Amino acid sequence: MALLEVENLSAGYGLFQALRGISLAAEEGETLAIVGANGAGKTTLLRTICGALPAMTGRVSFDGTSIENSSAHQLARLGISMVPEGRKLFPSLTVEDNLIIGSYPKRKGFWTVERVYALFPELVKRRNNRGLDLSGGEQQMVAIGRALMANPRLLLMDEISLGLAPIVVNQIYKSLPEISGHGTSVVLVEQDLNRALSVSNHVYCLLEGHVELSGLSAQMDRQALIDAYFGANA
Amino acid sequence: MIAMSTMLNGVLLGGLYALYGLGLSLTFGIMRTVNLAHGDIIVLATYLALITTQVLGLTPLMSLAVLVPVMFCIGYGLQRLILNRTLKDGMMPAVIITFGLSFVIQNGLLLGFSADRQVLRQGAIETMGVTLAPGVTIGVFPILTLAVLLVMIFALQAFMGRTLLGRAFRATSDDPATAELMGIDGKRIYGLAMGLSFAIIAVTGVVMGIRSNFSPFDGPARLIFAFEVIIIGGMGSIYGVLAGGLILGIAQTIGGAINPTFFQLAGHLVTLGILVVRPSGLFPETIERD
Amino acid sequence: MAESQIVTPRPYARTSSAALPLFALAVILAALITLPFWATGYTQRSVLEFLYFLALAQAWNLMAGYAGMMSIGQQAFVGIGAYGLVVMAEDLGINPFLTVPLAAILAVILAVPVSWLLFRLKGAYFAVATWVIAETVRLTVNANIDWLGGGRGRTVRSLGQFDRHLREDLGYWVALALAIIAVFGVFFLLRSKTGLALQAIRDTENGARSVGVETRRTKRIVYLFAAAIAGATGALIYIVQINVRPDAAFSINWAAYVIFIVVIGGIGTIEGPILGTLVFFFLRDMLADLEAWSMLIFGLIAIMMMLFAPKGLWGLLNTHRPVLLFRTARRLPERFAAHKEGE
Numbered sequence: 088m089a090l091l092e093v094e095n096l097s098a099g100y101g102l103f104q105a106l107r108g109i110s111l112a113a114e115e116g117e118t119l120a121i122v123g124a125n126g127a128g129k130t131t132l133l134r135t136i137c138g139a140l141p142a143m144t145g146r147v148s149f150d151g152t153s154i155e156n157s158s159a160h161q162l163a164r165l166g167i168s169m170v171p172e173g174r175k176l177f178p179s180l181t182v183e184d185n186l187i188i189g190s191y192p193k194r195k196g197f198w199t200v201e202r203v204y205a206l207f208p209e210l211v212k213r214r215n216n217r218g219l220d221l222s223g224g225e226q227q228m229v230a231i232g233r234a235l236m237a238n239p240r241l242l243l244m245d246e247i248s249l250g251l252a253p254i255v256v257n258q259i260y261k262s263l264p265e266i267s268g269h270g271t272s273v274v275l276v277e278q279d280l281n282r283a284l285s286v287s288n289h290v291y292c293l294l295e296g297h298v299e300l301s302g303l304s305a306q307m308d309r310q311a312l313i314d315a316y317f318g319a320n321a
Numbered sequence: 322m323i324a325m326s327t328m329l330n331g332v333l334l335g336g337l338y339a340l341y342g343l344g345l346s347l348t349f350g351i352m353r354t355v356n357l358a359h360g361d362i363i364v365l366a367t368y369l370a371l372i373t374t375q376v377l378g379l380t381p382l383m384s385l386a387v388l389v390p391v392m393f394c395i396g397y398g399l400q401r402l403i404l405n406r407t408l409k410d411g412m413m414p415a416v417i418i419t420f421g422l423s424f425v426i427q428n429g430l431l432l433g434f435s436a437d438r439q440v441l442r443q444g445a446i447e448t449m450g451v452t453l454a455p456g457v458t459i460g461v462f463p464i465l466t467l468a469v470l471l472v473m474i475f476a477l478q479a480f481m482g483r484t485l486l487g488r489a490f491r492a493t494s495d496d497p498a499t500a501e502l503m504g505i506d507g508k509r510i511y512g513l514a515m516g517l518s519f520a521i522i523a524v525t526g527v528v529m530g531i532r533s534n535f536s537p538f539d540g541p542a543r544l545i546f547a548f549e550v551i552i553i554g555g556m557g558s559i560y561g562v563l564a565g566g567l568i569l570g571i572a573q574t575i576g577g578a579i580n581p582t583f584f585q586l587a588g589h590l591v592t593l594g595i596l597v598v599r600p601s602g603l604f605p606e607t608i609e610r611d
Numbered sequence: 612m613a614e615s616q617i618v619t620p621r622p623y624a625r626t627s628s629a630a631l632p633l634f635a636l637a638v639i640l641a642a643l644i645t646l647p648f649w650a651t652g653y654t655q656r657s658v659l660e661f662l663y664f665l666a667l668a669q670a671w672n673l674m675a676g677y678a679g680m681m682s683i684g685q686q687a688f689v690g691i692g693a694y695g696l697v698v699m700a701e702d703l704g705i706n707p708f709l710t711v712p713l714a715a716i717l718a719v720i721l722a723v724p725v726s727w728l729l730f731r732l733k734g735a736y737f738a739v740a741t742w743v744i745a746e747t748v749r750l751t752v753n754a755n756i757d758w759l760g761g762g763r764g765r766t767v768r769s770l771g772q773f774d775r776h777l778r779e780d781l782g783y784w785v786a787l788a789l790a791i792i793a794v795f796g797v798f799f800l801l802r803s804k805t806g807l808a809l810q811a812i813r814d815t816e817n818g819a820r821s822v823g824v825e826t827r828r829t830k831r832i833v834y835l836f837a838a839a840i841a842g843a844t845g846a847l848i849y850i851v852q853i854n855v856r857p858d859a860a861f862s863i864n865w866a867a868y869v870i871f872i873v874v875i876g877g878i879g880t881i882e883g884p885i886l887g888t889l890v891f892f893f894l895r896d897m898l899a900d901l902e903a904w905s906m907l908i909f910g911l912i913a914i915m916m917m918l919f920a921p922k923g924l925w926g927l928l929n930t931h932r933p934v935l936l937f938r939t940a941r942r943l944p945e946r947f948a949a950h951k952e953g954e
Binding site: 163164169171177178179180237 | 485491496498500502503504506557607
């Protein structure tokens, strides 16, 4: 059985339905990439999985348990962590306090403050700075480290390269193998198709709220993915 | 000599005002809504202390052993059972509910205890004084108030800065939606914050009742002083509460020394002056959010 | 096809179903205008009180329910109006009834600088700051200006020139005019462009600002309107009561009663405060001999309404079939409404 299973999921905001019958699955230790144009429903999908947004219809199960009616704080304790779009550091907390607050779900595991610093050594000299004093790349590292502090079984990452210089993005993506190496499954949203294909086992392309194309990243036909991204077959 | 004794009295009065402000600052900083019944709840705590001393035969300060946990539970219950139900509709429901609660408490106390002024009797300490210099005598209990205040401020600062729960309070204040993603149950945090605020109010109420007499309608003025302390000190800042209390106390005593009718007015004018030049107060800590 | 580009939501059009409410409105107005000729003095005094509470409630509802400005300090302007009456009638020799509109102007003049201070503050800060300002004015008048009589206040002796019945009748008609101005002032304000801006502000203030709504100007119009109504009401109240004392004129109860009225009736509608004022007077009459109980019960009712019927009695009546006496709600043209549903 897969760690995360999403079946026929629909969700949205008020009258606006952003997801229409999405299904996907992620195995333990696997990395999934979600691609798609702006407004395709990628962020809505992550927000629904992590409990920040209620599902309208459909099922989400995590390690065999139905979670579509659970709230975000319950799911964090079950082992689903989120790196939200825009990083969302707590502005009045220092870098170190931001990391420590990540351990609030009190889940035992590999990740500790020291090990996050080992993963992102840039943060050590910034540990007593407030979150907003940092560069965008450093903030993104804190956001990832904060999510890791919960020792999640499933890590959701929403557009972690947004607004960052390519060199910084490379550096952040370099940490990904180590993260999944400790058994964490990753679902990440990424605009850059090449990068999405290179870091993931499976890729799902969303179009207007449904899965337009999915498959093993290694075998994915790039042109088919680009067509799905732009809705050329629709 | 007069100037010095005025300043000293201002500082000692400011200690009491900072106590008024401390509990309100905590909930205001975290929930971002103002508890308009704050002053009345201080008075309610004083009456509860009165009952406790009469029924159990305890001194007012000893009654805190009962009062602090009881008040914590009342605050926790108020937040979880009533105020949390209206969170999604913005701050107006909480403001109106606590405004209604203020009238319920005032008139409930009036019906239960009459409008007669009451006092808590702690004994000789109430009237003991220390003469610092000829003509400059200060009360022992006001000094004790200041000490209690400082202990509570340091304890609260340590709690917020060094414990996981304290960090969760600050994270929830910054951004409740993201705090949920960290496994923090915002409604529980709000309940605990209100409970903690009520526990502080229990101490405040007893200190107030020993220092001066009280009646059912004393609450609104206490709320205004508490709020002025926060406006002056800056929202969410624990040390700002100390600064705000002292400034308000000194402003009132100086105003009162010039003309007895300027006493409260001087405090209001200083507060409005701060709002004009620094709307976020002298030492703001809490981050603005929409 | 240029017409299809117009997307401004229009107020509900008048239809034949509007004829009945209009007729009812005309009958009620006629009855109210002629009331001094057929009603008892007691009824007249009660209706007079009803009318000025209605005016205050409409103004507060416009401010809090539509513009999101949660004020608990309107008693500042009630008191300013009251003292405006005293000074203008006693010291300047102006006809007391003429001071009612002048008190409104005085309140607006003083509300302008106050709004500069208040509009920098948000949410709860705004609410308590309105109260601190009202207290500051009260204490200033209370103690420091002998000319205004200090804590004992002053009496409007020049009212003695009028026969008691004439004074009561004139006062009644002024109150009626004030209530009509408040109700229809709010009505026309909401139907104007300002009303659209207000709805945008209520939905999301930052969003409204980003699409070019002048939020500050709109809120200031509303704030000054509410101050004018409160100022005029203050002068009117003390034409009836004659003796002005700071503790009464600047009492927080002016704010409290009005908040209870609007919360009971329904915040954010014109009909709500009307219904709320009726219910408030009914309850207050029933509890007249039990003052502490009545305030306790009003407090409890406010709490219960917020928990179980946040849209008030008017909202409860309207859950199934919208009855709009005052058509201020706007709807999208059919084709856009249909499109939205279909998405």
